[in-house]
Amino acid sequence: MLTELRLALFRSHRAVRLAFDGRPVAIWGPNGAGKTNILEAVSLLSPGRGLRGAAAEEIGRRPDGAGWKVAAVLDGHELETWAEGPGRLVRIDGKTASQAALAGIARVVWLVPAMDRLWIEAPEGRRRFLDRLALSFFPGHAETALAYERAMRERNRLLRDGVADAGWYGALEARMAEAGAALTAARAATVERLMAAQVEGAFPVAALSLDPGEGAADLAAALVDGRRRDMAAGRTLAGPHRADLRAVWAAKGMDAALCSTGEQKALLIALVLANARALAAETGAPPLVLLDEVAAHLDPGRRAALFDTLCGMGVQAFLTGTEEALFDSLGTRAQRMTVADEGGASVVRPA
Template sequence: MYLEHLSLTDFRSYAQVDLALGPGTTVLVGSNGLGKTNLVEAVGYLSTLSSHRVSSDAPLLRFGTERAMIRAKLVRGEQSVMLEVELNAGRANRARINRANPVRSRDILGICRTVLFAPEDLALVKGDPSNRRRFLDELLVTLMPRHAATRSDYERVLKQRNALLKSAKSQHYSRSGVNEGHLATLDVWDAHMAAAGAQLLAARLELLEKLMPKLATAYGQLTDGSKELQAIYRSTLEEPLPDDDESAPHAGGPAAGLGALYGLGIPELTERYIEAFAASRRREVERGLSLVGPHRDELELILGQAPARGYASHGETWSVALSLRLASYYVLLEDAAIEGNAPILILDDVFAELDVQRRSKLAAIVSSAEQVLVTAAVEADIPAELRGAQIRVIPGGVVPVAEPGTVVAGDSTPVDGMPAGAVVEEPLDEPGHGH
């Protein structure tokens, strides 16, 4: 798969920009702050419906605007597909596939597959467990888009159950105590959350069986092999947290993990959750939040004999973060059942952060991908293996380096009050379609 054309309207810093691309490597070069990352961020958004830089869509809309558009033409083998996503302020986003009627934005998941490397990836190693859970769930949805609903259902039930626990907490510390109505309702939500949690946990475990061998391989390719990288999924079903501090370590050493949970079906996992909720009810009511469930689980990264978080050097941390992304790429590549469905690799300002050895090893690994998009502030940061087509990013637009003086649609020159290259199109506002 490769991206042939990208068009942005009111996305981040761009009023309008159009970018022609092709297979192989394309390097986007420009000074910091001109919008290189904004371009690849839009491509990544098509894959995950989220940004690798911010947690909400609001910053993606150009300041002062109410909507932004991302349009892309993808080539998959002998076929091409047009994707359009409209990001809206204060209402549901919309999407279209091949200019058909608008659909829910999540209906496009799985069409554009990307793996994005960025400086923010250090948080996958150094950050709290939510970063690693998000990594797992985004890869899960990219690989199996149906699990977008699994994830959404669990988050909805969790929100409802937490609201009930918060209410029960206030009753617990009042004179009346927790009333029977709260307890009966909590039993109902326990059942809902157990079912939704079992679905999400089973999906994560299925993904991890594919990911873990690839992770060890990727780390070996990026380093001298003196240390082994492994990942251990720690579930609150087996290792409940001692308090409501998510950063607290789980019990057990490097050998602990999910041995007893792998292979269990969804009915068995559901029953385990119901039992765990019952055992944790007093603590959950006291704290007013759910302490057991996939939202509290951890993917612990072990480098050698020690946790990578807190023990890995800066260089090792980078190698672990890169290995997680490379392992994702290998999983998606293995899953590419049809020719031309390989994921697009995006390396956003990564090489400036790496030493010469890691630059060279990473470049050698990714150079054979069908399409690689690289951003850099300095051309010298790009390894020789990735010196492909080059596009210079300028204020408000882009210029192909191969054709100096030819400005691609999207420069900041106004024409009749509109930016050059602007595409005028009605918003995707047909009724009956939600986010």
């Protein structure tokens, strides 16, 4: 459970200290007041760039300076992450730690409006979505992806330079094959977990399938065989970096890309809830769930069903919206906070 969150020079927040009691947290206020910034701060308690995908140097409050800090108390651990320039630093219980170490303490899942086009955009967005879910189960997934990307970048440089000597490729392709197999295995295992954790109800069951990318079954051989083709293209054309996630509304047999905007949103919510259920079953505790502006896009019945589901799961969820009325069906089951812009800085008050 997240019991305390402190922000310093973080986006629109000059200094804030928030206390939580484990209930879902409903945060409302006008657009641009700083609601999403609170969710972003919580997301940075896990590895990676957080729910906005921002580089560390982009987060600091302007014009106060580039430095910023987020500190929290989560399950009795004191977590700190901050930046004073490129890259961010981490301390856990007063000791310097890696971002990957955060995954052993903070499991965080989220849904933001930018994901609304997930099913109709290019496969890259769905890969990022799936990899974020995989990271929640497999803390080493990000390091594996980074190792694969580094080796692929080096191989692509050789291809663009027209290097034909096979000796230059062998070690790089071996590293890509090893990391690629681990990536594909983690993605496939994540899909299996999501499928098993879905529940029939207010939100649809999604039939998921993973296209692992051309050559993924034997990537080492595919890379060797594809060198001439790849050299002509100037990049690697086979491998898990070309994987894709497909979803079908199971009850209707309809591909997610063909569903209405509201149905696509419902499928996304269903997968985030499945992710939370699977993590709770695996770790013994539900993750933190961040839902940015999700209530405004649901009809009252489905909105109430979402709140009932979150409370029934015992999830500590953080939800944002522009109006207090969006959270009426939560009643006393939630903490309530308002955010307003006052003098160019965000001010958070209990409601």
